[in-house]
Amino acid sequence: MIDFAPLIAKLAEGPLAPWAELLPQQVADGMAVERWGDLPDWQAVLEQLPGLLPSHIDLKDSVTIGDDADCDEATRKQLREVLMGLHPWRKGPYNLFGLHLDTEWRSDWKWDRVAPHLAPLKDRLVLDVGCGNGYHCWRMLGEGAQRVIGIDPSCKFVHQFYAMKHFIGDCPADVLPVGIEQLPEGLQAFDTVFSMGVFYHRRAPMDHLRELKDCLRPGGQLVLETLVIEGELGEVLVPEGRYAKMRNVWFLPSPDTMLSWLRKCGFANPRMVDFTPTTVEEQRPTEWMTFESLPDFLDPADHSRTIEGHPGPIRAVFLAES
Secondary structure: OOOOHHHHHHHOOOOOHHHHOOHHHHHHHHOOOOOOOOHHHHHHHHHHOOOOOOOOEEOOOOOEEOOHHHOOHHHHHHHHHHHHHHOOOOOOOEEEOOEEEOOOEOHHHHHHHHHHHOOOOOOOEEEEEOOOOOHHHHHHHHOOOOEEEEEOOOHHHHHHHHHHHHHHOOOOEEEEOOOHHHOOOOOOOEEEEEEEOOHHHOOOHHHHHHHHHHHEEEEEEEEEEEEEOOOOOOOEEOOOOOEOOEOOOOOEEOHHHHHHHHHHOOOEEEEEEEEEEOOOOOEOOEOOEOOOOHHHHEEOOEEEEEOOOOEOOEEEEEEEEO
16 A cells, blocks of 8 residues: 555645645545555555665666666566556656566657756756656656656556655655646645646646646746647647547647647746657557557558548647746
8 A cells, every 4th residue: 555644744844735635535535446446456566566675776867776786587577577467557668677667658758858948857846747657757856856746647657656666765756646636726836847748638728727827836837748730820620539549639739829828828938849740669569568559549551640530649848937
């Protein structure tokens, strides 16, 4: 069982105190076995992890925990079998004691595109919305963040994060099983707020932007990464059916439209700092994620189109200040 009590106690002492009052019930609801039938299996994975001590940890240039010399081949095989109990692994990659955990997404590529443009994260309080298994939370900590809080309603992803923390040890990074709508209104506490790969899943995009702004302290920085389309100001793709086989894709704006929405919601100095088509090298099935992936979502004869005929996925990164 993941013990969130020490984290909640720490948060109660600072600017997140209003949220800390709500967190015990939010965490209980998010980790309820009635909601997640496989929860006992995920908890068992954490209990079965071997007690390995890494000789070194790198969160700056990768997420690397230990090396080959820190365990024998039999223990490494055991580690692989245990971690497979949390399949599918979507965000990564991770390197643990010589085991390469090759995830569906090359999330390190995204980080390499985002990181050069950020206000320095050193000593900042950071929120990562929809963080998945928290891969980017580790990279934020590697950049010197004072504390990183990731939130994601998927309980399996939360357990994937704590599988890594089992080996990394006590550090100011955590992932909570909640959604952004559960944060108190008017919190205005975080120095940097990330929303990467979330915006197009929201039915009410303006509400999401206001929720993000509500989390930021005055002058704090928003980092928003989302699917976009090529087009002029005012152009938005609203798929009637699926987009790349995803049911829950609502709004794909053009970059100028996204910038306009950010201004409309009160953000200062919005700008686009990256515009990159997603390729089948960046998102693909692996032994750690054996389900369908981007190669199955695109037109096999034309990777510039989705299988439904929509423009292929392009992801853009936007920055703005509150």
